Amino acid sequence: MILGAGGAGLCAALHAADRSPHLSVTVVVKGLLGRAGCTRMVQGGYNAVLASPDSLDAHLLDTVAGGGWINDQELVWSLVTHAPGRLLELEARYGCFFDRHPDGRIHQKPFAGQTHDRTVHKGDLTGIEIMNRLTEQVWIRPSLRALEEHRAVELLSDGAGRVGGALVLDIRRGTFTAVRSRATLLAMGGGPTMYRVIACSADKAADGIALALRAGAPVKDMEMVQFHPTGLVVPNSLMTGALLEEGLRGAGGRLLNGKGERFMSRYDPERMERSTRDLVARACFTEVQEGLGSPHGGVWIDVSHLGAKLVETNFRGMVKRCRDFGRDLAREPVEVGPTAHFMMGGVVIDPSCRTAVEGLFAAGEDAGGVHGANRLGGNGVADSTVFGGIAGDVMAEWVMGRALPRLSTHAVEAAEARILEPLGRAEGGEGLYALQQRLRDVMWEQVGLVRQASGLMAALREIEDIGQRAPRAAVPGGTAYNLAWQDWLNLQNQVAAAWLIARSALERQESRGSHFRRDHANTGAELYSIHVVGGDSAGLRIWKEPTRLTRLAPEAARQPTCVEVGD
Amino acid sequence: MVLRVFRWSPGSRERLQKYWVKARHGMTVLDALVELQRNSDATLAFRYACRVGMCGSCAMVVNGRERWACRTLLSNLARGPVTVRPLYQFPLIRDLVVDMAPMKNKMLEMKAVFVPGRRAMAGDEFAQIGSRSRERRAIDAAIECIGCGMCVSACTMVGHDPRFPGPAALTRVFTLQRDSRDGAHAGRSLAVLAEDVLTRCHGQANCTAVCPMEISPTDSILALRRRAVLRLLGIGPR
Structure with missing residues (x-):
């Protein structure tokens, strides 16, 4: 089961289907297939090393330097080594068009923060082209099924700590289905929609981050939010x-x-x-x-x-x-x-897109570590298509010989009851949209481009207060295509991610990449990521994980704070 | 200002519901609907995602003409009440939300999906097709479809003949037939020769008039027709 249908979700679906055509693969998407999410909104392009003098090492170095040196270098290496092949695949297998020189070679433009002309594009609407072609390919593969205007509202455990599926809500009809799956991918595209002003698609609500947190999968670098x-x-x-x-x-x-x-x-x-x-x-x-x-x-x-x-x-x-x-x-x-604009942070994955929870995978903006403290322009769509494809391949292999998990009906019923609760409840107290506005205001003012300890602590109190009130907000109307109900679900996910951002920002007492602390304006010598894990009754656990410099170490001459980023 | 919004849900009769909205400078049709839904009538259903004119989810009929709600300023509409209804030619789901599946199904019937040709499948290098080649220029003019369905809604022939594939599917067929990397030209050439396809378009160009991406499905259909004729005469491409 693939949750989300942007570049990561659709590449995962295509790879899983092509690797094992007999598997049944379900794609769950909040909106219409191919139209939800941000891959569609990519203007700039796709970074891939196609010709010398550019090199994979140069792409690696640019990405890691741009990321303030806290990237997971193994993920970056996966990104840069797979990107040229994935680009060829997009063109030759799925029929994408990219801009070319008059002589027929692919056109690559210079993008900020990169040492070579590396960014492949289709005019200034690269994302529309990629998503249209991927969507067509999903339609014609018989083993792929798309559940449009459906969303996962809870990951379901098989009782042994593994993710064995998800409770899925049909937005049109307002009905629930417990979907069992041997492998589940989070590809819901993060999305900093808990801020007052956003560039990303308005349908996002950091759903994947919130689901992962509740399922007990660690997240990292949540303080790293990119502003354009x-x-x-x-x-x-x-x-x-x-x-x-x-x-x-x-x-x-x-x-x-x-x-x-x-x-x-x-x-x-x-x-x-x-x-x-x-x-x-x-x-x-x-x-x-x-x-x-x-x-x-x-x-x-x-x-x-x-x-x-x-x-x-x-x-x-x-x-x-x-x-x-x-x-x-x-x-x-x-x-x-x-x-x-973009959340660099997300679920901790290994280069095969596996999370710490068995049965659960993550790719694209839902995953953290690829971009470190800042993302280069053109690396976003490369990330989602590269890792989406890897996840599809890995999951198709991984499910072989595994039994379909059993789910506890008790957990399903409890989740349904919790989600149905606000419907028809008497109005009173603070309204849903007033709460959402409060969240967006405090995130913008205190957890945005300029942060400091006092503001972050005040913001955490405010977020916690909103988090207490949000589940109690009333939702008028019925279950079928009820936008307010969907926003009630969105708000709780946005609150969960907002708390992670603010808490991680408080923990990182330095400035690095997109994270700027007025009270700690310098970049420290120590390289680390803030990790958070939730999911059990003991509450959340937060720790610093040192960055492993597996391929490159920062040179004294190269200052990591000088980065430029694109879309 | 007065907003008259089409309301329908399964089991109820369709009606136009009247709302008052405080029209503020800079507000779009989508902004007005969002404000209504958040502040006046939480049960109002409509669809949107990116909200900046890239996803094609919020197409609807505003004052009798297909428009993208997110990029349509209220101040650019004629004075007086604004009437909003769902796209024509698509089954209703609720209020302004329609089922877009028929457009997808038409695309599949017309085989409007890329099939890698033998050269493309060998796939170890990129096809070399120049930016100024006739092939690429023809495709570039017709490829940036956002799938909003406005052309289908505006097409009188779609309403008249359910077997007519409609402007969106035929535009995609056109780009595929010009694409030298594609390996399924022959099958599509046959498909477009069926009785209810190319000859059915009467060239009214409603599709072209409403396309928010400034694509001309009319030109794509005419170009497909020319190619079909040449092919039947044995002097055209394949």
Whole structure:
């Protein structure tokens, strides 16, 4: 059973089906097959080493240096060695189109933080192309079954500590099915939707992280949340946070604060707007926090001096995106601000995607360790398709000869009862959406781009309070296609992940990659990850796990804090 | 402003329900629906995912025309009440939510799925197809479909002839027939010659008018027709 159907879920399904066509594989997806999640939203592209002078070692080094040296280097090595093959597979077996040079070679563009032109793309809509082709291939494989608009609400144990399936809710009908599976993959794509401003798909709710935590699988690096500096600011609209690509700054775009100052001169006078993305994002955030923001709490990006024609030719998609909201990117400044983009942290896996819990696997944004403290642009979709494929292969082998687990009806009934409880409950107390807003506000203010101990401790108290109240919130309506009920489930998962982020951020008393502590602004010498495990009655356990430098050690000359990242 | 929203659930009669929404600057149709659902009527059902115009989940009929709710500003619509109903030509699930399976089924009937050709299957290197080749330029103009189903909803022939595959499936067939890596051209060429396929399109171009990705299914269908004729005359590709 594959939970989630982005790049990781669909690659896992295809690999499992092609490895063992007689297996029955079920894909469970919250939305429509191929349309949910973030792989679809990838603009930039796919990092893969295809030709010299680029090399696997260079891709490894760029990824680890970008990740602040706390990546799991074995996972990174898997990523860089499998990426070229997976890319060829996407093209030759599934029919993806990527941009090419006039002579027919694949076009690779330079992406920030990388020493070679490595990023394969299809215009600025690479994700749509990949997801459309993967989805078609899933449709035609008879051993694959997709449960659309279904979601796993609880992982079910077989009584011996193994995951033996999941309780699945049919969102359309509002009915439950206990699905037994010999192997279960978490590929639900993380998703920092517990922040006020988001770039990722709005259907995500860190479901996989919350399920893993409850099932007792350790997670790591949860404090590492990536913020992108230029999300669109559209007051009153969900469109807020949608990315404007960083090529705008690369081409000479200027960032101005509410007073019209090029404020980057105060943060990085040498590189100005072309400074590293975490630094630019933090600078934008600081300007707004200090009351120097634009009217709607952002800053301005101005590319009009580049010439309208150039902007309209080179940034067609971005111009259209702005035009739909009455903004003329080519001729006037547009309001932008930092936006929560990606969770580097996630479930601890080994290079075969196995978690610490037998029967449970994880891949893509649900898994941690590949990107360390910061992800390079173009490594996200490579991660999901590479590890999704690995998980599919491994699981197809792993289930051989294993019996279908037995599940306890008691656990199923208890989970159903818990989830049905808010329906029809008398209203009163704080509403679901008010609680969700509180969560998003406190995460943004205290656990966002700039953190410190006092704020993190206050945030933890607030998150715990929301966590107490959320299950008691009332949900009007019935079980069938009830958005409020789905959001009630989402909120509890968001609270669980939010707590992990805040708690891990408190534990890491230094600044590294995307994690910045005002009270500990320096990067320490020690390399480690924060691990958290839950699931038993003893409560959560938190510890520091030293990073194992299995392939590379940091050189003194290379400062890990200088990173740029893309989408 | 007044929002009139199509409501239906199994066992009930369909109706347009009237709501008042405070229209604020910058609000889209999707924002208005989300606000209604969160603050006025929690039982209202509609579908969305990415909310920025990439997933194609929130297509609906707004004031009589297919639109993506997430990218449609209320201020760009005509003054007066805004009427929102689900896409046409798809079975209803609840309120604004429809079952998109028929579009997928049409794609499968038309074999609109890539089948690796023998060269592609050998698969140890990338096919070398230039960015300025005719093949690639033709495909590029038609490939960025987000699967929203608006073209299918707007197509009068889909409503008239249930066997007509519809603009989305035929557009995908077109890109596959131009794709030299694909190994199933022959089967698809036969499929498009069936009575209810290419000849059924009357070229009204409603599909092209509503496509949010600025694709022209009409052009794809015309191109398929030209190829079919040439092929029947024995002077065309395969």
